[in-house]
Amino acid sequence: MMRNDPIKHVFIWPAVLVVLAISIFPLIYSLTTSFLSYRLIPPIPPRVVWFGNYVSLLQEPRFWNAIYTTTLIAFIAVGLQYTIGFAVALALNARVPGERLFRVALLLPMLLAPVAVALVARMIFNPTMGPLNQLLGRFGLVNLPFLTNGHWALGCIIAVEVWQWTPFVVLMMLAGLQTLPEDVYEAAELENASAWQQFWGITFPMLLPISAAVVFIRLIESYKIMDTVFVMTGGGPGVDTETLTLFAYQEGFKKFNLGYTSALSFLFLIAITIIGVTYLALLRPHLEKRR
Amino acid sequence: MTRERHPVLDGHWPETERDFMAYVEIENVSKAYGPYKIIEGLDLNVADEEFVVLVGPSGCGKTTTLRMIAGLESVTGGTIRIGDRDVTQLRPGLRNCAMVFQNYALYPHMTVSENIGYGMKVRGEARATIEKAVKDVAKILDLEQYIDRRPKQLSGGQRQRVAIGRAIVRSPDVFLFDEPLSNLDAKLRIEMRTEIKALHRRLAKTIVYVTHDQVEAMTMADRVVVMNRGRIEQAADPITIYEKPRNLFVAGFIGAPSMNFIHGEIVARDGALFFIEPSGTVLAVPKSREAAYTASIGKLVVLGVRPDHVVHQGAPAGSFVRMIVRDVEPLGPHTLVIGTVGAFPFTRRCRSELPPSPIGPFDVGLDLQRAHLFDKASGQAIVA
Numbered sequence: 001m002m003r004n005d006p007i008k009h010v011f012i013w014p015a016v017l018v019v020l021a022i023s024i025f026p027l028i029y030s031l032t033t034s035f036l037s038y039r040l041i042p043p044i045p046p047r048v049v050w051f052g053n054y055v056s057l058l059q060e061p062r063f064w065n066a067i068y069t070t071t072l073i074a075f076i077a078v079g080l081q082y083t084i085g086f087a088v089a090l091a092l093n094a095r096v097p098g099e100r101l102f103r104v105a106l107l108l109p110m111l112l113a114p115v116a117v118a119l120v121a122r123m124i125f126n127p128t129m130g131p132l133n134q135l136l137g138r139f140g141l142v143n144l145p146f147l148t149n150g151h152w153a154l155g156c157i158i159a160v161e162v163w164q165w166t167p168f169v170v171l172m173m174l175a176g177l178q179t180l181p182e183d184v185y186e187a188a189e190l191e192n193a194s195a196w197q198q199f200w201g202i203t204f205p206m207l208l209p210i211s212a213a214v215v216f217i218r219l220i221e222s223y224k225i226m227d228t229v230f231v232m233t234g235g236g237p238g239v240d241t242e243t244l245t246l247f248a249y250q251e252g253f254k255k256f257n258l259g260y261t262s263a264l265s266f267l268f269l270i271a272i273t274i275i276g277v278t279y280l281a282l283l284r285p286h287l288e289k290r291r
Numbered sequence: 292m293t294r295e296r297h298p299v300l301d302g303h304w305p306e307t308e309r310d311f312m313a314y315v316e317i318e319n320v321s322k323a324y325g326p327y328k329i330i331e332g333l334d335l336n337v338a339d340e341e342f343v344v345l346v347g348p349s350g351c352g353k354t355t356t357l358r359m360i361a362g363l364e365s366v367t368g369g370t371i372r373i374g375d376r377d378v379t380q381l382r383p384g385l386r387n388c389a390m391v392f393q394n395y396a397l398y399p400h401m402t403v404s405e406n407i408g409y410g411m412k413v414r415g416e417a418r419a420t421i422e423k424a425v426k427d428v429a430k431i432l433d434l435e436q437y438i439d440r441r442p443k444q445l446s447g448g449q450r451q452r453v454a455i456g457r458a459i460v461r462s463p464d465v466f467l468f469d470e471p472l473s474n475l476d477a478k479l480r481i482e483m484r485t486e487i488k489a490l491h492r493r494l495a496k497t498i499v500y501v502t503h504d505q506v507e508a509m510t511m512a513d514r515v516v517v518m519n520r521g522r523i524e525q526a527a528d529p530i531t532i533y534e535k536p537r538n539l540f541v542a543g544f545i546g547a548p549s550m551n552f553i554h555g556e557i558v559a560r561d562g563a564l565f566f567i568e569p570s571g572t573v574l575a576v577p578k579s580r581e582a583a584y585t586a587s588i589g590k591l592v593v594l595g596v597r598p599d600h601v602v603h604q605g606a607p608a609g610s611f612v613r614m615i616v617r618d619v620e621p622l623g624p625h626t627l628v629i630g631t632v633g634a635f636p637f638t639r640r641c642r643s644e645l646p647p648s649p650i651g652p653f654d655v656g657l658d659l660q661r662a663h664l665f666d667k668a669s670g671q672a673i674v675a
Contacts, residue, residue, distance in 0.1 A: 193384070
């Protein structure tokens with residue numbers, strides 16, 4: 001087929017239209033909405049306010065609180081997921097007995113629906129009736145305010161996130177570990193490099209590209225955390241565990257303040273883009289060395 | 292050879308010892324993977340500063356032997372000594388061997404200088420010391436202009452030089468080479484061969500080198516060790532291996548094209564000895580060899596003739612075989628004539644200026660004074 005064959009349009013345009021319809025159009029629609037004062041209840045006709053929604057959002061302490069909470073959850077959870085996940089992957093890569101069983105068992109949490117996990121977690125962490133506090137009671141400890149104190153509730157959400165998503169890190173890092181050449185380690189062994197030196201000198205730098213990707217994926221995903229928080233705490237106590245998506249949900253589907261919510265989701269998009277770009281810019285010099 | 296204090300190895304040999312001879316002694320070493328015995332009762336001594344090449348077909352245990360010396364492979368039985376240290380149970384890092392791997396095993400994320408200096412860095416040596424050592428090695432190996440490149444940005448030959456550099460920078464007791472040239476093209480292989488030999492002369496260190504390429508073995512070694520099925524078939528200097536192969540395996544493995552084998556029988560007739568091939572060829576055993584061959588009368592034997600041990604003119608009667616020529620391969624300096632003698636494949640090498648042999652039957656005179664005779668049952672050479 002020649003490059004200028006008009007038949008190419010027949011193949012390209014349907015794809016372009018589908019992309020426009022399902023991806024670009026909603027984005028533009030929501031961008032337009034974000035410049036309007038647009039409420040469904042009470043039904044007031046939309047009115048153009050330009051950056052009014054953005055300005056009032058940026059002046060809203062609850063918005064900054066949501067940003068802080070989300071960032072806190074995302075960074076601590078991903079940090080723990082990466083550290084624990086990498087360690088588990090290293091252990092599984094070392095051909096321990098029963099390694100295949102461990103592998104399957106460790107991947108199970110990732111396969112569960114976050115809502116189900118959050119429901120179970122809510123029951124376990126229930127301050128008065130939950131089994132965890134009962135167990136602690138057996139040892140003579142006082143009931144802990146797992147979901148009723150802001151700090152404890154954040155900790156519980158992070159714990160659930162770590163429990164559920166560490167397997168993803170394990171899976172990716174294990175795949176990476178298995179691609180590493182063996183003779184490089186033999187060479188290091190002959191140099192009398194200790195296991196620790198081999199890890200920091202060889203394994204970690206060689207897996208840096210895949211680590212960067214894993215952390216990036218998990219970070220972006222964690223910023224979008226919704227179901228776990230929604231089920232476990234509903235953003236409470238107060239707004240102590242309210243994340244950006246939950247805040248957007250409250251504004252959009254409790255108050256039906258659509259213009260405001262659209263502006264919020266665009267600010268969210270900008271925030272994630274800034275984080276992503278900064279992250280990649282920080283890592284670039286290290287990754288480029290490895291080309 | 293005086294030995295300075297080594298940060299890692301101190302304490303692993305007596306403090307009083309200063310003259311360290313880096314000979315390698317392999318004593319009754321065996322290796323088995325589960326029920327599969329790869330090596331059984333291997334004995335090998337490598338002298339200090341000797342260049343020993345282990346050669347053999349794939350699966351003969353040569354690489355396993357090398358890896359056992361390095362400590363990358365455990366031994367099932369026996370002892371390995373380097374100098375007078377028993378290193379059998381010592382981990383690789385404490386044996387002070389440096390190894391050059393077939394696939395180079397360079398650290399892909401490090402530059403050439405980082406690769407070469409990694410071992411010293413691991414041992415916690417001062418940065419200035421490392422830099423100086425790396426610089427010196429880069430100079431020896433002509434790598435100075437590539438010092439900041441990564442392995443990916445280097446050619447195969449350059450990568451191999453980096454791998455060698457990484458080995459020599461730590462001044463080990465023993466160098467181990469595991470088929471280091473097999474990933475290089477033919478021309479580069481010849482160049483690197485010369486370089487490694489020159490390096491051996493310069494460093495004067497013990498080298499154990501594994502290859503499946505007999506040309507490498509013959510050209511580089513002080514002593515060639517031919518291995519087969521986990522055993523040493525013969526260990527000797529290259530010329531002895533070529534001129535006096537101890538058995539059929541060595542005779543057939545060393546030499547390219549390989550030795551021609553004609554199976555037959557030794558018979559005594561009218562007070563003289565003859566070699567009779569089943570299809571009817573009769574060769575007279577030279578007088579000088581009759582005494583040695585008397586014991587083989589009536590036994591099945593194999594006559595071995597190297598492709599160049601043919602006589603082009605004036606061969607005596609009783610030294611001719613009828614060769615059926617099937618192909619002629621001109622190689623430039625010489626020509627290979629390929630065919631059969633009786634039921635056995637036969638190749639002879641002639642000078643290229645001689646007229647090519649016609650396809651079909653052709654009488655070839657053999658230089659029987661230089662032929663070899665082997666007992667067919669045991670495969671051992673019958674030495675004249």
